[in-house]
Every structure is written in structure tokens, then in C-alpha cells.
Amino acid sequence: AQSVTQPDIHITVSEGASLELRCNYSYGATPYLFWYVQSPGQGLQLLLKYFSGDTLVQGIKGFEAEFKRSQSSFNLRKPSVHWSDAAEYFCAVAAGNNNAGNMLTFGGGTRLMVKP
């Protein structure tokens, strides 16, 4: 069974600073990887995804993530954080072969706070 670990429960950065949110996954085959963002009281919005191909993927709102198979990681980055980026961020993995009914396994989330 797959699993996802987000080592940082909370992260605080200053507005304009760079950001990296860590995500490590455990899965025996090629995974499908996702980052979602959840603003307070809201649903989940897809930021970006990796299925195959280029290991550096670009998403919405200036986010990017890099898939590193050797490290089983899929870290999310943004060069300059805006106050509106304050939210909860979730990394997720799905079985690439779709045998698990396409169900996502989520990490525990990282709460991002942005200082003015």
C-alpha cells in the first residue's frame, strides 16, 4: 500500500521569501503524484500533478514541484511567496496502474503561514 509523509506540520515564511514544502512517498511502482491546496474553510484545489515525463512540473499560482525517484520525493517550491499563499498544502499519491480504484492517499498536510 502506498503512503505519503509530509515532515513539516507548520512552516512560516516571510512574504517574498522562497518556499519549499517536503513530500516523501512510499509506493512500489510508478506513482501518480499531486499537490493540493486548501484555504481555510474551503475545498481542495489542484496545484499540479506528475504522471510521467519531465520530472519538473509547473502548476498554478507560480508553484512547481520536482519528482525525484531516487529520493522518493515530490517537493513543492515557489520562488516568492505571497500573503495569499497562506493555506494548508497536501501531497497525495495514486497508484499509477489504477488497480487501487484510483484512490488518493494523502499526506498529513503542511500549514503555511506567511509573515508580512
Next chain:
Amino acid sequence: DTAVSQTPKYLVTQMGNDKSIKCEQNLGHDTMYWYKQDSKKFLKIMFSYNNKELIINETVPNRFSPKSPDKAHLNLHINSLELGDSAVYFCASSQTIQNTQYFGPGTRLTVL
């Protein structure tokens, strides 16, 4: 033109009651899901369903049952509600092959 919608947004009820949460998607997707988010924000899959197959997470109590009147709807029925059922429930949908899931806004269920 909301892609995935849920009703109600908030649901407050007494222990032992039976309740339903509705989900509708207008994306033409073949597969729908229900997730539970607990008070610590941890998200866990409950069901995956398309017109061919229902896959149930083995940890979900049988008091929970999804019902799909058609491809665009997947409702969640909960019998004999318990305090521990209090959570935010998210519906999602996807085209199976593409594996990208789009989430609804969530339903906050509070059991008193």
C-alpha cells in the same frame, strides 16, 4: 457552473440519526469518490465508485453507504450517526484514466 458541488455545506444532527450528503459533478467524469477529513485535517479515502465497480476502504464502517442514481451523482448515506463521524466530508470526481481528481467544497458534519 460549479464543477463538483455538495449539499448541504453544514449539517448538524443528533447521535443515532440517519443523514445523507449529496454530491453532483458536471464534468462528465466516470468516477466519483468520498473522502473524510478529521479534526486534525487528515484526509482519508472512503469510497471510489464508477458505473462498474465500488471500491470501499476497509476501515469504513458499514453504516456508511454510497448511492449513485446516475453517473453525475454520488450521495453518501450515513446510518446511526456517532460522535466520531463529525468531520468534513469531501466528494471528488475524475476521468479514471487521467487520475486527476477535482474536489467539491466539502460538507461539515457535526454530530451532537
